[in-house]
Amino acid sequence: MMARSLQKHVVIVGRVNAGKSTLFNSIMGSDAAIVSEERGTTTDAVRKSIEVPGLGPVVFIDTAGFDDDTALSAERLKKTRAEFNKADAFIYTLDNGDEAILSELAKYNKPIIKVIMAIDRDVSYDYGEGVLYKDDSSREEIFSALKKVLNTEEESLLAGLVDRGATIVMVMPQDAAAPKGRLIKAQVEAIREALEKGMTSIVVGDERLEEVRDRFTGIDLVICDSRVFKKVYDVFGDTCKVTSFSVLFSKMKGDIDYFIESAKKFDNFKGDEKVLIAEACTHPPLNEDIGTVKIPAMLKKRFGDGLEFTFTRADDFDDIEGYDMIIHCGGCMFNRAHVMSRVEEAKRKGIAMTNYGVTIAYLQNILDRISR
Known part of the structure; x- marks a missing residue:
């Protein structure tokens, strides 16, 4: 199956006991997530891929509920929100008092499909807009709604560079x-x-x-x-x-024009800047690691030892205030929505952001001559 980082990601969101895990299991056709009347059953996000006709493989993500009142509620909600940046679309299981949550989701500017879960409880109220999910056959309505809002164009590394047969x-x-x-x-x-x-x-x-x-x-x-x-x-x-x-990955996953524009801001470095180097992979750094060793060494050689480096891995990207430059890896382990959420955050905060390959091309004076 296609790698998850190239699949569309759909995050299931809702209040506690609103039927999220029931919906997730029904879509999967298996008991992939624990379903219980006990509040706060779902803790960490549960993710699984399924082939959706007309869309190909899609990653569905079940999350912990909002309004969780258990001892770990704050930590669970933090993990739920961490999934939002990875979403290409949301499925929201409707319940009472949803306005604040829906308003929060709307800030992400991603499609929201509303679902009324009648598969595991009586629904005697009228929510108006939304898919009424009665049984497993209702999956087709979800899939149809997703096909209307998700871009099905396949991501390509080589588009625009070479022709077929090259x-x-x-x-x-x-x-x-x-x-x-x-x-x-x-x-x-x-x-x-x-x-x-x-x-x-x-x-x-x-x-x-x-x-x-x-x-x-x-x-x-x-x-x-x-x-x-x-x-x-x-x-x-x-x-x-x-x-x-x-x-190539920065072009496919992110904003290559912004990365190149940002790299040119190295021209104004004085040697005391704060640089964040963000790695999507979770492997431990090696002696010849490009992000933690080679790029910092190249930058210090050009600008001196006064540069201050911070290194993050995987989902650790919570606080980017105060940095003069963010250098991100190619993002091959992230989906495009995840990388672009970081790019947009950097843009909103006026922080230059580039990537490993673009940085090295700049430092080796070939940035204007590389193909992309």
Whole structure:
């Protein structure tokens, strides 16, 4: 099945005991979430993918209820709100006193499908607008509503760069930062898309670049790990397009124009700025880690040791006030809605935000020459 980061995310929201988990289980066709009359049964978000006709695989997320009055209510509600930035759409299970919650959801500017849960309780009141969910067959109404509001255009790494049938070289260094026994997600997605579009992929490390350049003719594009951006550009830059996996993911997941515009603000750095480096992955930092080691070292070499760095991982992005620059990873583990929520927050607060690949291209003086 398609990776979850490329699937649409639908977050189920509502008050405690409003039928969220019952709805989630009905959509899944299984008991994926615990259902109980006990208040506050759902604690952490429960997520599961299902194939929706006309949409493909979709991630549905069951969340803890609002107005939870248990001892852990504040923490549960914090986790529920953390899911909102990942949503492409909301399903709201209607109940009494929903106005404040619906007003909060409306601030996210995402579609809201209202559902009246009659599958596990009597509904004798008239809520007007909304899907009346009586049994499992009511799923089709939910799916129809989702198809009307979700963009079904498939995300693409290579759109606008090369045509079908192109020849691509993918440079994947296998050093200590490379995951043992597997490829990183960005590399996997690039190979998958190239295969689907009938392209020829030549996969190589960074030690045989000249040999590949001289041996193969008609190379249309070279995609590399950002760590070897300049090395690869020096070999292939005069003969074909060159970019990085991180740049391509920042284009597909985020706002590449804002990232490039923000990177140019490095020109005004004085050497005492505060920089937030945000990593979507949860792997522990390595000795050659690009986010915690290599990029800070490159920035210090350019601007001095007075720069102040803060590092965050996964969902930790709560407080970005006071930073002069945010440098984000490619976001291959996040869906587009999640990355864009961070971009929009940075824009609202007037904070420059760029990404790993764009930053390295800037520091190596090739930003204006990379393809995207």
